[in-house]
Amino acid sequence: KATFQNKQFLILFFSTLAIHIAYQMVLANFPYFVTLVLRQTEGDVGIYQGVLIICMALTGPIWMWFNRKYNQRVLLNASMILLGVIFVFGFLVVTSVQAYIFVALVGTALGGYLILIYAMMGNVVDYDELLTKRRREAIYYGTFSFAIGLGTAVGTLILPLLLQTFGYTQANPLGVRLAFPVMAVFIFAGYFLFQKYRIGDTPEETKKNLNIE
Numbered sequence: 043k044a045t046f047q048n049k050q051f052l053i054l055f056f057s058t059l060a061i062h063i064a065y066q067m068v069l070a071n072f073p074y075f076v077t078l079v080l081r082q083t084e085g086d087v088g089i090y091q092g093v094l095i096i097c098m099a100l101t102g103p104i105w106m107w108f109n110r111k112y113n114q115r116v117l118l119n120a121s122m123i124l125l126g127v128i129f130v131f132g133f134l135v136v137t138s139v140q141a142y143i144f145v146a147l148v149g150t151a152l153g154g155y156l157i158l159i160y161a162m163m164g165n166v167v168d169y170d171e172l173l174t175k176r177r178r179e180a181i182y183y184g185t186f187s188f189a190i191g192l193g194t195a196v197g198t199l200i201l202p203l204l205l206q207t208f209g210y211t212q213a214n215p216l217g218v219r220l221a222f223p224v225m226a227v228f229i230f231a232g233y234f235l236f237q238k239y240r241i242g243d244t245p246e247e248t249k250k251n252l253n254i255e
Contacts, residue, residue, distance in 0.1 A: 044174055045181050050252075051166050053239045055189045058159060060232035061122065062193025063200065064129065064225040068148065070201050071221045078215040080141055090145050097149030098156070105154040109161060114243050118158045119233065125151035126229035132222030162241070169241045169248050200224070 045051065069091075076087045108117055128147045135144045163186055167179050201221060208217035240251040248254065 044170070045178070045185055048166075048170055048173070050169060050239060050241050051182065051185075053235060054159075054162065054166060055185065057232040057236040057239070058186065059189045059193045059196075060228045060235060061125075061155065061159075062190050063197040064125075064228040064232075065152065066194040066197030067201050067221055067225050067228075068129075070198060071218060074205065074210050074215070074218040075141075075221075078210060078212050078218050079136065080138055081212060082138065090141065093142060093145045094149040094152075097146045098153030101150045101153050102157055105157045108154075109158065114158055114162050114165070115239060115241075118155065118162065118236065121151050121154040121158060122229055122233040122236070125155060126226045126233065129222045129226035129229060132225070133219050135222075165241045165243060165248070168245050169252075172245060172248065172254055 072091055073084065073087050076082050076090055077084060080086075105117070105121075125148065128144065128151060132144055132148075135141050163183060167177065167182055170182065171177055204221050204224060205217040208220050209215060210217045240248075242248040242251050
């Protein structure tokens with residue numbers, strides 16, 4: 043009950059849910075995108091997925107450096123805006139060169155988001171301790187993981203509806219291409235939900251932001 047009365051955590055919960063719907067959609071859409079839009083082989087799907095993972099890993103230390111220099115809330119906002127804009131332009135990608143650039147940018151923005159969102163969960167636990175006088179990491183990380191799993195499930199349901207409605211063949215891959223703007227909608231939804239989040243990077247900053255004595 044205390045967990046779901048924590049309004050700041052609920053903001054993070056629903057924002058995370060929206061972002062992970064888009065995350066699951068991009069992973070599920072890769073095989074269709076590579077074979078139907080780019081007209082490459084199924085074996086090439088793994089190459090693009092590998093580029094995504096490599097870019098997430100390579101840019102991780104950069105985001106961690108930013109994390110030491112700048113406010114986490116500002117950085118998370120930046121990563122979501124960047125990711126949403128990239129997905130919008132995903133609709134226009136039709137060549138392999140464009141696709142590699144697109145995937146690299148997605149990996150860069152997504153890697154930053156995933157690093158920051160997990161780091162911010164520690165701040166949520168600190169904030170809860172101010173309210174309840176207890177350290178309750180398990181319930182928060184468990185509920186947070188539920189948001190991720192729920193987002194994965196919803197994303198898996200949405201993509202087939204888009205493909206069946208708008209097409210997923212080489213002659214008509216519109217559904218595959220439209221998936222990217224739809225992902226952007228979920229990213230921006232997560233961004234707007236997050237705007238009421240006020241937990242700081244330290245307990246002192248949180249007290250100041252939320253007027254806690």
